[in-house]
Amino acid sequence: MAWCPACTRYLTPTSLRTDGTCPYCEQVVDYSRQRKVEQAKARGEELEEVVPVPWHFKLLMVATVVYLGWRAAQGVEWLAHHFG
Numbered sequence: 001m002a003w004c005p006a007c008t009r010y011l012t013p014t015s016l017r018t019d020g021t022c023p024y025c026e027q028v029v030d031y032s033r034q035r036k037v038e039q040a041k042a043r044g045e046e047l048e049e050v051v052p053v054p055w056h057f058k059l060l061m062v063a064t065v066v067y068l069g070w071r072a073a074q075g076v077e078w079l080a081h082h083f084g
């Protein structure tokens with residue numbers, strides 16, 4: 001969470017602009033991100049927006065894949081039992 005002293009409000013990483021500035025007053029709030037953008041610009045690159053995937057989302061994806069795999073195995077077993 002970044003804090004904007006000019007607007008006296010907290011800003012989530014996704015509500016910040018890609019260059020680390022506040023979307024309301026355009027002040028730099030996230031200096032580390034702004035530095036990265038400036039370094040990329042110095043190299044002549046455009047920094048793509050990095051949105052980190054939360055660990056619980058990855059866990060959910062893994063759980064979904066495992067569950068679907070298990071259901072698929074059950075389905076195959078059912079088919080083998082009825083048509084085998």
Ligand SMILES: [Zn+2]
Pocket residue numbers: 004005006007008022023024025026027
């Ligand atoms: Zn602001």
